[in-house]
Amino acid sequence: MDQFYEMIYKRKSVRRYDGKRPLSAVELAEITAQLEKLQPLDSDIPVRFRIVKRGETGCLWGEYCLLLYSEERENYLANAGYLLEQMDLWFASRDIGACWYGMGRADEKKLDGLSFVIMMAFGRCRADAFRKSMSEAKRKPLSAVYTGGAESALERALQTAHYAPSACNSQPWSVVCEEGKLTVSQQSGFKNPLMKNLVGYMNKIDMGIFFCFLELALHHEGYDFRRTLLSDGAAEYTLSEE
Ligand SMILES: Cc1cc2nc3c(=O)[nH]c(=O)nc-3n(C[C@H](O)[C@H](O)[C@H](O)COP(=O)(O)O)c2cc1C
Known part of the structure; x- marks a missing residue:
């Protein structure tokens, strides 16, 4: 996880996306591969991910949304935060914009018996959409x-x-x-x-x-x-x- 450290200083919530430059199939495959590498806070909590087009969620921005589903048991919300934040940092490392979206609603509330928890919007953004100075935070x-x-x-x-x-x-x-x-x-x-x-x-x-x-x-x-x-x-x- 340590390779993400520098991204703490680069990431920020990106709410403006470049709709003219969609992510490629290769990039989407990389995102799916990265999801397999995330370190859980509690490895006993079953989770699943789903990537859907933004239009399926009511989310206001981004090209796609990454949806997290989990079994609802002790610490499952902290586990969700811990996992998806690694994706937030990884997205920044690939110059892909991302924003947590707590107000988003999933069309499918269940996946393989697991409950929808939270989503993160993501997509192509301008290179200068990231944080330039921590004084902005x-x-x-x-x-x-x-x-x-x-x-x-x-x-x-x-x-x-x-x-x-x-x-x-x-x-x-x-x-x-x-x-x-x-x-x-x-x-x-x-x-x-x-x-x-x-x-x-x-x-x-x-x-x-x-x-x-x-x-x-x-x-x-x-x-x-x-x-x-x-x-x-x-x-x-x-x-x-x-
Ligand atoms: C769990 C969670 C839910 C969030 N939900 C929303 C949201 O629904 N809409 C939104 O615009 N930003 C949302 N945000 C982004 C926060 O507003 C943002 O992280 C915070 O203001 C700090 O700004 P920064 O991410 O640019 O550092 C959410 C962030 C988190 C962690």
């Missing part, structure tokens, strides 16, 4: 989500992880660092109580996305770790030097 200050003193390498890793995308940019993660251990938990990311159900759902996906970024960043800064998934979308990382 709107994120809360790190101090709003992180407590505990840390050596500078760890703080760099957390700053990088904090660039993770999230639904409505809610950034629902909070990280506490104590004695070589990071506890990552989920805060309420949205203020609107009317959206409570949708929010809880999306924020669990967001946590998986954050775990993906955090792990890439920890490895990059030379940390090894043992991850323990906890209930309520939380995880504990016990750190050691690589």
